[in-house]
Amino acid sequence: MIPVLKYPPKETWLDLCQRPSYDNTSIESTVNGIMQAVKVDGDAALINYTKVLDKCELVNGLQVTVAEIEGASLSISSELKRAIDQAYANIFQFHQSQIETIKIITTMNGVSCWRESRPIEKVGLYIPGGSAPLFSTVLMLGIPANIAGCAEVIMCSPPQPNGSIHPATLYAAWKVGISKIYKVGGAQAIAAMAFGTATIPKAYKLFGPGNQYVTEAKMQAQSMGLAIDMLAGPSEVLIIADASSNAAYIAADLLAQLEHGTDSQAILLTDALDKAQEVQAALQIQLQVLPRKKIIEQSVKGSKLVVLPSIDDCVAFSNEYAPEHLILALGNANDYKTQIVNAGSVFVGELSCESLGDYASGTNHTLPTNGYSKAYSGVSVDSFIKKITFQEITNKGMLAIGPIVETMASAEGLQAHKNAVSIRLNALK
Amino acid sequence: MIPVLKYPPKETWLDLCQRPSYDNTSIESTVNGIMQAVKVDGDAALINYTKVLDKCELVNGLQVTVAEIEGASLSISSELKRAIDQAYANIFQFHQSQIETIKIITTMNGVSCWRESRPIEKVGLYIPGGSAPLFSTVLMLGIPANIAGCAEVIMCSPPQPNGSIHPATLYAAWKVGISKIYKVGGAQAIAAMAFGTATIPKAYKLFGPGNQYVTEAKMQAQSMGLAIDMLAGPSEVLIIADASSNAAYIAADLLAQLEHGTDSQAILLTDALDKAQEVQAALQIQLQVLPRKKIIEQSVKGSKLVVLPSIDDCVAFSNEYAPEHLILALGNANDYKTQIVNAGSVFVGELSCESLGDYASGTNHTLPTNGYSKAYSGVSVDSFIKKITFQEITNKGMLAIGPIVETMASAEGLQAHKNAVSIRLNALK
Numbered sequence: 001m002i003p004v005l006k007y008p009p010k011e012t013w014l015d016l017c018q019r020p021s022y023d024n025t026s027i028e029s030t031v032n033g034i035m036q037a038v039k040v041d042g043d044a045a046l047i048n049y050t051k052v053l054d055k056c057e058l059v060n061g062l063q064v065t066v067a068e069i070e071g072a073s074l075s076i077s078s079e080l081k082r083a084i085d086q087a088y089a090n091i092f093q094f095h096q097s098q099i100e101t102i103k104i105i106t107t108m109n110g111v112s113c114w115r116e117s118r119p120i121e122k123v124g125l126y127i128p129g130g131s132a133p134l135f136s137t138v139l140m141l142g143i144p145a146n147i148a149g150c151a152e153v154i155m156c157s158p159p160q161p162n163g164s165i166h167p168a169t170l171y172a173a174w175k176v177g178i179s180k181i182y183k184v185g186g187a188q189a190i191a192a193m194a195f196g197t198a199t200i201p202k203a204y205k206l207f208g209p210g211n212q213y214v215t216e217a218k219m220q221a222q223s224m225g226l227a228i229d230m231l232a233g234p235s236e237v238l239i240i241a242d243a244s245s246n247a248a249y250i251a252a253d254l255l256a257q258l259e260h261g262t263d264s265q266a267i268l269l270t271d272a273l274d275k276a277q278e279v280q281a282a283l284q285i286q287l288q289v290l291p292r293k294k295i296i297e298q299s300v301k302g303s304k305l306v307v308l309p310s311i312d313d314c315v316a317f318s319n320e321y322a323p324e325h326l327i328l329a330l331g332n333a334n335d336y337k338t339q340i341v342n343a344g345s346v347f348v349g350e351l352s353c354e355s356l357g358d359y360a361s362g363t364n365h366t367l368p369t370n371g372y373s374k375a376y377s378g379v380s381v382d383s384f385i386k387k388i389t390f391q392e393i394t395n396k397g398m399l400a401i402g403p404i405v406e407t408m409a410s411a412e413g414l415q416a417h418k419n420a421v422s423i424r425l426n427a428l429k
Numbered sequence: 430m431i432p433v434l435k436y437p438p439k440e441t442w443l444d445l446c447q448r449p450s451y452d453n454t455s456i457e458s459t460v461n462g463i464m465q466a467v468k469v470d471g472d473a474a475l476i477n478y479t480k481v482l483d484k485c486e487l488v489n490g491l492q493v494t495v496a497e498i499e500g501a502s503l504s505i506s507s508e509l510k511r512a513i514d515q516a517y518a519n520i521f522q523f524h525q526s527q528i529e530t531i532k533i534i535t536t537m538n539g540v541s542c543w544r545e546s547r548p549i550e551k552v553g554l555y556i557p558g559g560s561a562p563l564f565s566t567v568l569m570l571g572i573p574a575n576i577a578g579c580a581e582v583i584m585c586s587p588p589q590p591n592g593s594i595h596p597a598t599l600y601a602a603w604k605v606g607i608s609k610i611y612k613v614g615g616a617q618a619i620a621a622m623a624f625g626t627a628t629i630p631k632a633y634k635l636f637g638p639g640n641q642y643v644t645e646a647k648m649q650a651q652s653m654g655l656a657i658d659m660l661a662g663p664s665e666v667l668i669i670a671d672a673s674s675n676a677a678y679i680a681a682d683l684l685a686q687l688e689h690g691t692d693s694q695a696i697l698l699t700d701a702l703d704k705a706q707e708v709q710a711a712l713q714i715q716l717q718v719l720p721r722k723k724i725i726e727q728s729v730k731g732s733k734l735v736v737l738p739s740i741d742d743c744v745a746f747s748n749e750y751a752p753e754h755l756i757l758a759l760g761n762a763n764d765y766k767t768q769i770v771n772a773g774s775v776f777v778g779e780l781s782c783e784s785l786g787d788y789a790s791g792t793n794h795t796l797p798t799n800g801y802s803k804a805y806s807g808v809s810v811d812s813f814i815k816k817i818t819f820q821e822i823t824n825k826g827m828l829a830i831g832p833i834v835e836t837m838a839s840a841e842g843l844q845a846h847k848n849a850v851s852i853r854l855n856a857l858k
Contacts (some may be wrong), residue, residue, distance in 0.1 A: 080837070082833075082839050097534050107518075108515075111519070111790050116768045136837060210613055227804035252849040255849075256843070256845040259843060334819065337819065344817070354818065354849070356830060376815060378816075385811065386802060390776075390777055390792075394777075405788045405789050412565060415719055
């Protein structure tokens with residue numbers, strides 16, 4: 001039973017917003033060892049780690065074959081295929097809208113500046129394995145990579161002991177046009193995409209969630225100069241509700257978050273003490289029938305039901321917490337949208353539950369956790385492109401802007417910078 | 430004299446594109462010591478480091494006073510003020526155009542998705558000191574921060590031994606509306622903004638160039654979870670020229686880059702051997718009169734004049750090198766724009782010299798070095814905002830999308846995710 005925390009004073013909010021901290025130093029050297037082994041021994045190291053850690057002998061090699069990819073479509077139900085196809089269409093449509101058109105800005109007469117987007121040429125996607133196939137993450141990373149136009153999109157995912165990757169994962173990869181799929185997981189997969197091996201090409205940017213080994217490997221890759229999407233922590237939801245909200249919906253949303261893992265975070269903020277108590281009771285009832293009850297009984301210990309004086313206070317608390325997912329389970333949810341400054345993805349109104357965004361509404365589910373939404377956005381097409389600035393200056397433009405640059409370069413003591421302008425101005429005069 | 434490298438075979442390009450590598454391990458522990466000292470001792474540590482490293486006793490405290498900021502305007506020439514004002518107007522106009530309007534996308538009937546931009550609330554700008562005031566960097570970081578609407582923009586810059594910060598730097602800060610300016614430099618400034626002290630507020634994201642200590646401190650701050658703009662390496666230019674290009678312009682542009690520091694990189698690629706030799710000669714002549722001759726005589730050693738079979742080859746080489754600055758000093762420069770995939774900022778045509786973008790054309794001069802333009806963009810308004818996704822689902826939308834999400838959640842083995850949808854569908858039916 002989660003206790004209800006009544007009206008905690010403002011000076012305690014910062015403490016209440018703290019996530020549990022994890023000390024990664026114990027795995028730092030393990031991961032570094034894996035990274036170095038893959039750097040030196042390449043494919044042989046990958047095959048060895050897969051044997052030891054995934055209990056899988058890769059007798060047919062690291063790469064998923066065309067036959068495996070094409071066969072996947074036959075191994076999953078047509079109901080699941082139709083669902084994936086509709087999710088694909090929604091996610092594609094929303095991400096397609098993120099493509100920017102070129103705007104040429106004339107800052108002075110004869111001085112034009114603009115930005116053009118270019119895909120990151122080589123990207124690597126990591127899809128965790130484990131108890132269930134995460135085909136939704138294949139869609140969430142593969143679709144924007146495809147829309148961005150990345151020339152080489154590769155994917156790594158740990159094989160099951162029988163050497164296969166779940167057909168739903170392969171079907172999703174086929175949908176998004178990924179043909180280079182490798183049966184390797186964990187820190188060794190990150191190392192393979194960071195350094196490249198005989199089989200697996202090197203990527204310029206790495207994406208995807210994973211356990212603490214994967215996260216530590218991504219951090220080490222980043223410090224070597226590779227780009228990464230973000231550092232993933234345990235998943236989180238924060239729900240803001242009032243006296244009119246449906247307690248059963250809220251309990252269901254909290255439990256959906258808590259089933260992810262024993263370290264998942266779920267917080268309810270409300271201005272109605274009754275509602276908090278109602279949710280507390282609904283949680284107990286709904287929990288009983290859930291298959292992942294054992295996980296939730298652990299993760300629920302870190303959860304909080306907090307009563308605050310007003311919805312404005314709830315929003316202020318939420319902005320301090322900076323949740324990955326924020327559900328505004330309020331009748332007048334739209335009134336609070338502009339007040340939200342820190343969040344990964346926002347679900348407006350009590351019908352807009354997080355599950356919809358996790359799978360199919362169209363928004364991306366790869367989002368900043370651990371308070372990172374104070375400074376980071378979730379994954380989008382932007383994550384797969386760079387914007388290059390261009391400028392073009394005419395004779396007239398040079399005559400106008402040249403003297404300004406001469407003055408500034410001179411004041412910064414950079415005479416050669418000034419000279420690059422003067423030599424042109426002299427030729428034009 | 431830079432040797433001319435004639436038609437290097439393609440398999441050597443990758444080696445030719447390598448930047449000199451710097452081993453930061455020797456300063457890692459020094460910087461970590463500074464970070465820890467500032468974390469523990471706060472302002473006292475800053476005052477002490479400033480005394481020891483900048484030879485400056487901060488008798489009037491760390492913060493620049495209102496009187497100092499307002500007095501700056503009187504201490505610089507009206508010519509420089511007018512130049513800064515025009516640069517400000519150009520940079521402002523170009524960055525203003527980067528603000529995105531909200532587009533609501535209906536992915537299914539009753540399912541709306543959109544993104545809204547929010548400023549990063551607290552940002553910290555680092556402006557190096559040294560031999561010359563870098564007021565241009567104040568504009569390049571302060572203007573997009575201002576346009577983004579960041580609530581708290583702070584700035585750190587090392588004081589001169591007399592305790593002052595150059596009036597041009599203060600004038601630029603005043604122009605962009607920064608009032609919280611602190612007299613502290615180096616790794617200790619990064620530490621102060623990362624942890625916060627009694628005087629200096631903590632920031633969520635850190636920006637700005639600096640020496641290897643500053644860069645190492647930013648890297649350590651990043652591994653603690655802070656966001657940073659990018660890891661800055663030595664500045665670079667790559668110029669592509671043909672037989673028709675003006676050798677004197679090219680030499681001037683190469684020298685402008687090389688005066689930055691002894692580790693600056695400058696590369697000419699051309700399909701005309703004569704042109705390379707002409708540039709080689711022009712470099713010798715122009716160098717003689719430059720005040721930073723001593724620096725350039727060092728940096729020129731790492732420079733390259735490379736002759737390749739065609740301009741298409743030059744573009745392919747440039748994409749592999751991924752330069753910070755790329756000058757297309759070609760009569761038909763516009764024909765090659767779409768082929769450019771990796772670069773920070775591109776200067777189209779031989780009048781469009783890098784100095785213009787460094788100061789005043791409107792584009793940003795904080796750009797990815799060291800090949801990072803393969804995966805990173807330069808600083809823009811995007812760097813100072815996060816994009817939050819929103820979704821709103823109506824009854825009709827839930828009836829359409831709900832069953833899809835039930836199927837997908839079930840296939841991923843996440844029953845509580847399915848239940849959050851089912852409980853709503855049941856209520857609607």
